[in-house]
């Protein structure tokens with residue numbers, strides 16, 4: 001029999017108290033006998049040495065507890081914006097979330113970013129206003145900020161008293177509370193006509209029980225958000241939150257006998273360096289020794305399984321629908337892979353990508369190869385660091401969100417790999433977008449064509465943010481099915497060759513937002529003997545010819561180099577607006593209407609991310625330390641002036657002699673390419 005499960009994410013801005021709350025939840029539900037502390041480095045979920053040293057969460061971590069008939073897997077996430085990718089990876093496996101705020105800091109920029117993602121994905125979310133014991137704690141102020149800046153669909157579930165003192169406490173409201181039922185009815189009525197009609201007729205006609213049920217129903221559909229107050233430190237309000245989790249969030253019971261389906265949201269290495277994949281199961285059952293399909297057409301044998309049942313994971317023979325399990329034995333598995341079926345969740349980005357990069361240098365020259373291995377392992381756990389290897393210059397660079405992530409990578413390389421590294425200057429990551437349509441073709445047996453295949457490709461611009469789309473537009477009879485077996489498999493492989501090529505465009509940056517169409521395809525059929533036309537085409541012919549054709553097409557299309565753009569909102573004392581506006585104009589910001597609210601003014605502007613960093617640095621001086629700047633990634637726009645270039649890490653297909661000297665290796669070790677006989 002399978003139990004109901006609730007996979008619950010704990011999300012918030014940095015230092016809001018997520019890990020402390022996770023610890024409290026485990027304590028109150030009897031999983032641990034003593035509450036560990038972040039400051040002493042003794043919590044269940046901040047288990048990495050670096051997390052304990054620094055007192056911040058770096059990786060998401062799972063711990064579980066039982067609640068009546070529901071099994072809850074808590075996923076504690078990092079709050080620092082540099083680790084937003086960890087949150088991203090977790091979102092696709094959640095049934096519900098607790099968004100933590102604090103009674104002191106209220107709604108932070110990161111809170112808004114997280115709430116927007118939760119709303120887009122319609123993840124049922126409760127709010128917990130933590131730290132009511134801290135001096136400066138407020139309740140009405142925070143509720144007001146929530147309804148103005150996050151969502152108006154909130155229901156405070158009780159009252160906090162003695163705020164700002166160790167004695168601060170929270171009591172739940174109930175049926176006999178004078179205002180609570182009508183407040184609940186009011187919020188629910190906005191989304192339910194039945195309640196509205198009954199409520200308009202006679203407030204007291206809606207029975208309290210019905211209101212509670214409707215509140216749970218609307219919360220489970222992510223339409224309203226119950227709000228709890230408390231202190232993860234003293235424990236007040238945590239029992240109320242637990243009751244809320246049980247009543248208001250949707251536990252699910254997948255089908256253990258259905259087809260196997262799950263998503264990998266975390267990878268780690270075990271004590272002896274073995275790879276461990278964290279999978280959330282949606283359907284079916286995986287048993288040890290099963291051969292499991294995952295990612296793009298890969299399979300491997302599961303050698304061991306551990307399941308989260310109460311506290312940390314325990315070894316079990318199987319993991320079933322709803323549960324989170326750790327799987328051993330899957331050497332090639334990656335974050336975002338589906339298991340049981342092919343495909344990956346990789347493309348569904350909720351947050352902005354890293355917009356910075358930096359070269360990593362081993363202080364000891366002899367450790368370069370080891371650094372490569374180490375970074376490849378870090379990239380397994382955090383694919384967005386996107387390790388780039390420049391063979392000619394013997395350099396390795398990584399993509400970054402910010403300085404804290406950089407420090408963490410440096411410390412991890414030192415602690416876990418014994419590597420002493422430094423970083424060169426951090427620079428922005430640009431993108432290239434095609435600005436027109438370009439077409440090119442290489443014909444089989446033509447003198448200019450070094451490979452045995454005909455490939456025709458066209459590249460067209462596509463809407464911003466749409467990524468790369470590959471389409472096959474050829475007569476299926478001209479496709480080498482003897483190599484690729486099915487049309488789908490051929491399309492998938494061509495798609496990979498295309499993506500690999502577009503990793504470095506005309507200026508060396510990733511090319512995106514385009515449609516690539518294959519317009520022509522033929523392969524070589526041997527003749528003779530004696531043969532005039534040579535042997536049968538191999539997969540290598542298609543793989544190596546694709547970059548030659550595609551880059552010619554891209555050159556004809558032309559590209560625009562684009563830089564990351566942010567929307568900047570600044571709240572500042574009105575008398576400082578003049579100086580700020582002048583500064584914004586100097587930095588090339590596009591100003592939007594300004595709102596004046598008494599002493600405080602809000603300025604909104606759109607500008608390159610790099611300029612926003614400059615503005616942030618000047619902000620304190622310009623506003624007497626009173627200004628607050630919030631920046632939100634909005635996308636990429638063409639740079640003005642000369643386009644920055646990036647050195648290619650692979651041979652340039654537009655330089656045919658160089659390209660033929662350094663033919664590309666396989667697109668990735670995970671490419672299950674048909675056998676290549678001619679290499």
Ligand SMILES: Nc1nc2c(ncn2[C@@H]2O[C@H](COP(=O)(O)OP(=O)(O)OP(=O)(O)O)[C@@H](O)[C@H]2O)c(=O)[nH]1
Nearest residue numbers: 014015016017018019020056057079131231232233
């Ligand atoms: N006074 C008070 N302090 C708290 C409370 N909850 C957490 N703290 C403290 O706030 C600091 C941050 O707590 P964490 O639990 O690490 O916060 P977090 O949200 O997990 O932080 P990151 O994971 O790094 O984003 C620690 O010093 C905690 O002891 C609370 O309710 N009251």
Ligand SMILES: [Mg+2]
Nearest residue numbers: 018019056057
């Ligand atoms: Mg934490």
